[in-house]
Amino acid sequence: MKQWLTRLFGGAATAAPAQTTPSHSIPGPAFHPGAAPAPDAAAAGDSAPAFDSAAAPHVDLAFYRWLTDPVRGDADARAEAGILAELARLARDPAAAGALVPRVPAVVPQLLKSLRDDSVSSGELARQIARDAVLVAEVIREANSPYFRSGRPITTIDGAVMVLGENGLRILLARVAFRPVINMQGGRAADRIVRLVAPRLWLHADACALAASLLAPELGADPFEAYLTGLVLNVGLLVAFRLIEQLGHPVVPQSDAFCATLLEGARDLSAGIAAHWELPPFAAAAIVRAGRPASSLTARPLAEALGRADLLAKLRLLLDAGIFGAGDAPLPALLAGPAGRHFERLGVQQG
Template sequence: MKKWLNRLIGGTDGGAPASTAPAPVADTAAAAPADTGVDLAWYRWLTASGEPDTGGGDGAVLLERLHALARDPAGAAGLVPRVPEVVPQLLHSLADEGASTADLARQVAQDVVLVAEVIREANSAYYRPITPVKNAEAAIVMLGENGLRMLLARIAFRPVINMPADRFVRHAIPRVWDQSVKCALAASLMAPGLSTGVFECYLAGLMQNLGLVIGLRLAGQLRSEGLLPGAPGFAPAFVPALLDASRQLSAAIALHWDFPRDVAEAIAAAGQPGAAHLAQALAQGDRIAKLRMLVDAHVLGENDALVSDGLSSFQRRCFGKLDGLEH
């Protein structure tokens, strides 16, 4: 896992690894979510929760488990699957300045699923080709190096985040993956205006929900053990605490996997006052993606104040670009 991630972010196998110390777990009581209203609405829709309750104490054991996993990132990383073998091979070629488009196309051709993914991406509404792209070589030219790296990252993360779950949260996991993809793209679009890395923002967007997926799966396990009666409470204080604990876990695993420290720190700090630019881009992308999903699910209207007044003109254009996004 660490080797292919080093290639993905432009490093080499022989370089000094980043620190594997877990990211500090934030005090969830002191955390300042970027937009609690959007988070509450999204979580309620995500989990099909009923009306808000006033307790939320039944979620305390889940928060404790997430904090414990954040202190043991190696153990937490063992809970998620590995990536397809063709991905690290391609990432190695992307790091080789002598590799031609034809070389990349030949490697893509080794995996028929990857061929379809590359061609579909090049023909997507995001790239809007004048004429349909019909082969892998033309698709790679359309995507460019950064676009191909983003696509490979998404392909690699899909089985990691969109993994099987029990019947309690089976419907929620695909929604989390959908939000991850939309957040990654939205954060990458926010990056230039905040003078931060486009690909780093994309990577942070894909990664930030990994802790939430683990948390949702863990909730099902705790229910089966009789330690978590029913669904975690939809108490206003519980939801931001759960999302924050999940981000801290994602950040700890990111450091364990040798992600750049600024990416891991952005995941941990997204939505907090005075955060670095990468964290700001991630928080903005996260909010835009959640609003897009709530509008698409008809939970909110296109003209809802959260969209019309809560987003800048550029953010609204990004919001529109996420419409119909396939992943």
């Protein structure tokens, strides 16, 4: 995993970017009107939604309860404290945390190495892809998806490679690689909580990665770095849910305090796992900073893109699940301008 991620990002870590100024039973959050955009968000462009310190916790709580709805339940304070203590211990041991998620397919590192080699032709890439029937189907399907908008049906690997291009192939390979990691395909039968929650977590990872790649150019971040970091932004949640089951709890606790602490701890876990997998240092730093109020961090493009993408992805899923309505505050303000177009793209992608 470590070597694969290093190759995926194109070798050694680069310097950090320059600083810049459906479950209808889940109750909807009590939204408050959004505050004015923070200065750094306003400077970044009209497309980026402003983080609302009042609204964000409600969005997170609603998302957590939608995510865990198939396995939600009550637990006493002692059980909750035990889970959170183990989560904190895992955060100090990223290797142990990383061991709780699957590895990426072996064919992917080989293809990524070829993508970095200028002497490898598109025909050779097509032949490498053709060795894996699952990858063939994924590449052709992706080439025909609304994301690439080719305008004509693609039926061959050669045609798909031409449509996707190098960056498109990198995005596709990252998506193909991380889907079984986050969606826990082939997971153990005993992992009931993970099996029920992971598909929803993958929907969020997929939407968050796409939103991050769309927001990145407007904020001065690299689209592919934003895409890949968006995929792993919440991998710590997957580890947290697996931990809950390993501790013998059949359901996921739902108290507000537990939800908030688990989400924060899972984000720290994600950053630790990213560092353990040897993503460039700025990736782990961006994961930690994503979604934090601008006043509490030194704003950086990747962190800004990730935080806003995380919010857009959560809102998209909650709207599609019928938990939020299109007119609920602060949706209209958050989705004004280009952000609304990105939000619509997420709907097309999920469809």
